[in-house]
Amino acid sequence: LDVEAMEQARQRQENLTKPAGSLGRLEKLAIQIAGIQRRALPGIEQxxxxxxxxxxxxxxxxxxxxxxxxxxxxxxxxxxxxxxxxxxxxxxxxxxxxxxxxxxxxxxxxxxxxxxxxxxxxxxxxxxxxxxxxxxxxxxxxxxxxxxxxxxxxxxxxxxxxxxxxxxxxxxxxxxxxxxxxxxxxxxxxxxxxxxxxxxxxxxxxxxxxxxxxxxxxxxxxxxxxxxxxxxxxxxxxxxxxxxxxxxxxxxxxxxxxxxxxxxxxxxxxxxxxxxxxxxxxxxxxxxxxxxxxxxxxxxxxxxxxxxxxxxxxGALHTHNEMLTFAEAGVSNREEEEKN
Amino acid sequence: LDVEAMEQARQRQENLTKPAGSLGRLEKLAIQIAGIQRRALPGIEQxxxxxxxxxxxxxxxxxxxxxxxxxxxxxxxxxxxxxxxxxxxxxxxxxxxxxxxxxxxxxxxxxxxxxxxxxxxxxxxxxxxxxxxxxxxxxxxxxxxxxxxxxxxxxxxxxxxxxxxxxxxxxxxxxxxxxxxxxxxxxxxxxxxxxxxxxxxxxxxxxxxxxxxxxxxxxxxxxxxxxxxxxxxxxxxxxxxxxxxxxxxxxxxxxxxxxxxxxxxxxxxxxxxxxxxxxxxxxxxxxxxxxxxxxxxxxxxxxxxxxxxxxxxxGALHTHNEMLTFAEAGVSNREEEEKN
Structure with a gap:
């Protein structure tokens, strides 16, 4: 799998408007498919x-x-x-x-x-x-x-x-x-x-x-x-x-x-x-x-x-690709020191 | 819940082209929603x-x-x-x-x-x-x-x-x-x-x-x-x-x-x-x-x-409503004596 695409996907998941890790398996699926498709924003059309x-x-x-x-x-x-x-x-x-x-x-x-x-x-x-x-x-x-x-x-x-x-x-x-x-x-x-x-x-x-x-x-x-x-x-x-x-x-x-x-x-x-x-x-x-x-x-x-x-x-890819980040949505993230 | 609609739904599930019970929870969901909607073929449009x-x-x-x-x-x-x-x-x-x-x-x-x-x-x-x-x-x-x-x-x-x-x-x-x-x-x-x-x-x-x-x-x-x-x-x-x-x-x-x-x-x-x-x-x-x-x-x-x-x-309703029965599809069911 493409390690770089997976790391980009992982970072994106950290910044989406949700507590880190709160989408559980969906997050892991998005990262896995990013690795499979070699792109941070993977898609499924067919x-x-x-x-x-x-x-x-x-x-x-x-x-x-x-x-x-x-x-x-x-x-x-x-x-x-x-x-x-x-x-x-x-x-x-x-x-x-x-x-x-x-x-x-x-x-x-x-x-x-x-x-x-x-x-x-x-x-x-x-x-x-x-x-x-x-x-x-x-x-x-x-x-x-x-x-x-x-x-x-x-x-x-x-x-x-x-x-x-x-x-x-x-x-x-x-x-x-x-x-x-x-x-x-x-x-x-x-x-x-x-x-x-x-x-x-x-x-x-x-x-x-x-x-x-x-x-x-x-x-x-x-x-x-x-x-x-x-x-x-x-x-x-x-x-x-x-x-x-x-x-x-x-x-x-x-x-x-x-x-x-x-x-x-x-x-x-x-x-x-x-x-x-x-x-x-x-x-x-x-x-x-x-x-x-x-x-x-x-x-x-x-x-x-x-x-x-x-x-x-x-659903894993829809959330991964379509959700806004904290910065994009103007939502306060938790304090940095506490980040997972 | 409507007991009669549930019984009709249960009988339908028995006759669909699959081993009885093989759709597990999907079968139970279809029967529950039949009871809720008071009809053997329930639907979800909205x-x-x-x-x-x-x-x-x-x-x-x-x-x-x-x-x-x-x-x-x-x-x-x-x-x-x-x-x-x-x-x-x-x-x-x-x-x-x-x-x-x-x-x-x-x-x-x-x-x-x-x-x-x-x-x-x-x-x-x-x-x-x-x-x-x-x-x-x-x-x-x-x-x-x-x-x-x-x-x-x-x-x-x-x-x-x-x-x-x-x-x-x-x-x-x-x-x-x-x-x-x-x-x-x-x-x-x-x-x-x-x-x-x-x-x-x-x-x-x-x-x-x-x-x-x-x-x-x-x-x-x-x-x-x-x-x-x-x-x-x-x-x-x-x-x-x-x-x-x-x-x-x-x-x-x-x-x-x-x-x-x-x-x-x-x-x-x-x-x-x-x-x-x-x-x-x-x-x-x-x-x-x-x-x-x-x-x-x-x-x-x-x-x-x-x-x-x-x-x-x-998915439970799609299978329940759209699958053919053994008789409709011309598929042999298991012998009657063995039926669950």
Missing amino acids: KVVIVMAGDHGVTVEGVSAYPSEVTPQMVQNFLHGGAAINALARQANARVVIVDIGVASELHHPDLVSRKVAPGTANMAQGAAMTEAQMLTAINVGIDILQAQQGVQLVATGDMGIGNTTASSAITADLLQLPVSQVTGRGTGLNDAQLDHKIVVIERALAINQPEPQNPLDVLMKVGGLEIAGLVGVILAAAAERIAVVIDGFISGAAALVAARLCPAACQYLIAGHTSVEQGHGHILRALELAPLLNLGLRLGEGTGAVLAMHLIE | KVVIVMAGDHGVTVEGVSAYPSEVTPQMVQNFLHGGAAINALARQANARVVIVDIGVASELHHPDLVSRKVAPGTANMAQGAAMTEAQMLTAINVGIDILQAQQGVQLVATGDMGIGNTTASSAITADLLQLPVSQVTGRGTGLNDAQLDHKIVVIERALAINQPEPQNPLDVLMKVGGLEIAGLVGVILAAAAERIAVVIDGFISGAAALVAARLCPAACQYLIAGHTSVEQGHGHILRALELAPLLNLGLRLGEGTGAVLAMHLIE
Whole structure:
């Protein structure tokens, strides 16, 4: 990040008509984005949420409350504007980009970005979820798609894929070296017995694949997902292009964890939109030292929490750029000696 | 609240294209506002933030890091659009209503609502902050101003007044019967010694005035503030008019506490916008059983946290009203037997 722009932004925050520090996280966000955009008065004119959709072979093990058919059905719902992410993106004035990076069935729609790498992953409970070529191609799809977003200053990551909390839990358990039971949740709504079964399936996938915790690409390939790999590419490309990325919940978090292990500097471009009900997400955020902006009990994915958080990020820039300083407004500041 | 409209809204939430409950707090907000507006598909077309400004005689005791002159200076700043609340209200498309309910100096501006009850309160460390007539008049000003907001479906409360965390701490300590030290914070930025002094001043004010904890109006009159009394009126009138109120930080919280003690049913119309750094605010929210939407380390007041939270409340209604149901979208729901 640009240290000089951040220092200028910090000084500006000190002189705006408010007690120093009284806008809390908003001040920190403005300074971070100043560093990302290399200017003391950063701006956000265009926003996008990139929703990567892919299927998971592991669903045959009965790890989800919903059938796999829901993945293409929900993609159609996105394309018709009827899902939560559509409603929230319209509100936030963010473009929605829907990418078929690995849905098992055929999908056609003029607004769908068709970049299918494979018709879903293989069943990770019996072997690697992807080949190395599939994984690398999926990352490149994410890079391509981010680079195609001209003029965007804020990107939200989103996901759709029945079974993808299973993959995210496997990635998280392996990269953070935590017990599977600590990073596995109910996904779309498993009961106790189904949750226990999901944990057993993930433990089996890790035992069979032996992904190397020191090698994030090995973990991604063996127990990840095509949409997760795509989001890794989005995050890395955004950091390279100096664009802020607001990450959504557990699946986006798993992608962020892989991206951060590949390139720790990418973390500086990340903003955690919210903390998910899925318990693995909190572990990821702590590992990445990211404080979530929202904690609303969301567990939907699609980018919903990230797009909701965009309002707060824009609020940070509106106050930073539009407020008057003490001198401009003719407001008395506290005595100099007491200044923080 | 309208139980039937809430039940219809709850059923709608169950059938929207998402796992049941996966939008967390957003679902609860939509159901609450359905109950407030008495319709299953509630809407928000117009929003307003009402900022009540007043001075506090207790500032002569040295309880604030900023001088009292800052109150009228900041009111001028509001009227010129240069403060944080202006930037955030522009972003949220909320009207800003600035009310001089008790600023110590003369203020004139075409956009200022001049309803000065008194030029600041008396010093509560030496006697009652207000007369009974002043307090009741200030509450009525709040009622009047709320009733003048035609066509508004969401109201945010805001405040400006150097010294008003002192009054809010006194109210909170007395109504919740908590030690002053537990509900008193650094306000605009006191150091340790100044904070200790502030606590002593509040303890003296409570000892001299002996406000009755069972009588919220007695507490408000003796250790409150004109802007706090005005906000009590705003909250009570909004509840009477079936309008949702998003409350801001500690000062708005103290007003909400008084309003809730006067009329417990008013609480159902409240939404807690955020939790303030001021420690007394958390005690109020717990006492009122309100869960804050945001926790961003804000401690500015003006209605800033409430207006930021408006985006989330609107997000709740956008998803509630605009999402398709499983049947409409042709998406498979989970098996019936597993339904929550």
